[in-house]
Amino acid sequence: xxxxxFWSPGSIRLLFAVKAFLTxxxxxxxxxxxxxxRPVESRSRPPPITTYINPQTTTxxxxxxxxxxSPALISRSESMRRTCRRRSPFSKAIKRxxxxxxxxxxxxxxxxxxxxxxxxxxxxxxxxxxxxxLHILRNKLISGHWNKEAFLLSxxxxxxxxxxxxxxxxxxxxxxxxxxxxPCRPLSTFLPPGPRMVGNETNxxxxxxxxxxxxxxxxxxxxxxxxxxxxxxxxxxYFRPDDHLWSGEQAAMEILAxxxxxxxxxxxxxQYWFNAFPLGEVGDYLARDKEQAGAMExxxxxxxxxxxxxxxxxxxxxxxxxxxSAFEGLGSVWERRGNGTGVQRDVTRxxxxxxxxxxY
Ligand SMILES: *[C@@H]1O[C@H](CO)[C@@H](O)[C@H](O)[C@H]1NC(C)=O
Ligand SMILES: *[C@@H]1O[C@H](CO)[C@@H](O)[C@H](O)[C@H]1NC(C)=O
Ligand SMILES: *[C@@H]1O[C@H](CO)[C@@H](O)[C@H](O)[C@H]1NC(C)=O
Numbered sequence: 001x002x003x004x005x006f007w008s009p010g011s012i013r014l015l016f017a018v019k020a021f022l023t024x025x026x027x028x029x030x031x032x033x034x035x036x037x038r039p040v041e042s043r044s045r046p047p048p049i050t051t052y053i054n055p056q057t058t059t060x061x062x063x064x065x066x067x068x069x070s071p072a073l074i075s076r077s078e079s080m081r082r083t084c085r086r087r088s089p090f091s092k093a094i095k096r097x098x099x100x101x102x103x104x105x106x107x108x109x110x111x112x113x114x115x116x117x118x119x120x121x122x123x124x125x126x127x128x129x130x131x132x133x134l135h136i137l138r139n140k141l142i143s144g145h146w147n148k149e150a151f152l153l154s155x156x157x158x159x160x161x162x163x164x165x166x167x168x169x170x171x172x173x174x175x176x177x178x179x180x181x182x183p184c185r186p187l188s189t190f191l192p193p194g195p196r197m198v199g200n201e202t203n204x205x206x207x208x209x210x211x212x213x214x215x216x217x218x219x220x221x222x223x224x225x226x227x228x229x230x231x232x233x234x235x236x237x238y239f240r241p242d243d244h245l246w247s248g249e250q251a252a253m254e255i256l257a258x259x260x261x262x263x264x265x266x267x268x269x270x271q272y273w274f275n276a277f278p279l280g281e282v283g284d285y286l287a288r289d290k291e292q293a294g295a296m297e298x299x300x301x302x303x304x305x306x307x308x309x310x311x312x313x314x315x316x317x318x319x320x321x322x323x324x325s326a327f328e329g330l331g332s333v334w335e336r337r338g339n340g341t342g343v344q345r346d347v348t349r350x351x352x353x354x355x356x357x358x359x360y
Contacts, residue, residue, distance in 0.1 A: 061139030077128035084184035304343035
C-alpha cells in the first residue's frame, strides 16, 4: 500500500526523468571542463551600438563616456519647464510639443572634452523641457565632416520606416559647439506652419553667414526629398571630382542647394534665428543693455536669442566652459529680474510673418 501511494507509476516516471536530466547535466559540465578556454573577447558581450541614455537621448557608437542627465539636470528641467509655461510666451507650444522634431548632433571625443559635453547638456536640458529626442553620433562613420550627412541619412531611413503618425517630422541638426540660450523656446518657432498653399514644400531651413551657406545648424524635413538631397551631397566627390569644394561637404551642400532640382525646396532664414555668434564674453551678453545690444551687428547673440554658435572661436574650450557654467545658475531669460534681464530680441512674430509671406 505504502509503495503504491509513494511510488505510483507517475512518480517513478518523474524520478527517471530527473535522473536523466542530472546525467545530461553532469555529462555536459564534464565536457566543458575539458574544453580549451575561449578567448575573453568572444565570451564578453559586444558593446551596444545604440545606447538609450534616457528617453530623450540616444547615442550611436561605442564611445560611451557620455553621462546620463544628472538628477540635478532633471530637476532643473522640471522647474525650468514650469517657469517656461508660466512666464514665457511658449506655454501652449510646450504643452502641444508639435510638430515632432528630433535633434541630431555629433560628439566624437575619444578623450572626453568637458566643454563640448557641457554644451551638449544645454541641448539635453532643452530636450527635457520640450520632450524632443536627441540623437548623438559617437563614432566616425566616414571621413571628415561628411559624417553629418551619413548620420542624418541613417536617422531619415529609420524614421521613414515608422508609421507616419509616429515618425519625426523634422530633424534639427546642430554641431557640438553650440549653446542653447533660451530653453523655453520650442523648435517649431523656426519651422513653416502647416502645408504650403502654392509651390514646392520647404524641406531645408538653413542660414547664410558672411561667407555663405552655414550648415552647422539647420532643419531638415523627414521626407524622401531629404534622402535624395543628402545622397547627392555624399556622392558629390565621386561624380564631380574636379570641382573645388572650398569647405568640404558644406560647399557641396551649398552648390546643390542652388541647383534647379533642389533650389525651390530650400529656404534661407536670417542667421540670428538659430545660428547667432557671440560678441565678447558671457558677462557682456548678460550686462549689455537694450541700446548696446541694438547697436551690435544683427547676427551677434543678444538676450532672447535661441542659440549661440562658437564656430571658429579662437578660445573655444574656455568660451564654452564660461558660457555654459554662467547659465547653470541662471533662470530663464523670461523670468530674470535685475541685471542681465530683459529680452532684447524675440523672433516669434518675425518668423510667423516670414512664413506667411512665403505661402504658409
Ligand atoms: C518644384 O521642384 C521641381 C523640381 O523638383 C522644379 O522643376 C519646379 O520648377 C519647382 N516648382 C516651383 C514652383 O518652384
Ligand atoms: C560657419 O560660419 C563661420 C563664420 O563665418 C565659419 O567660421 C565656419 O567655417 C562656418 N561653418 C563651417 C562648417 O564652415
Ligand atoms: C548692473 O550692471 C551695471 C554695469 O555692469 C553695474 O554698474 C550695476 O551696479 C549693476 N546693478 C546691479 C543691481 O547689479
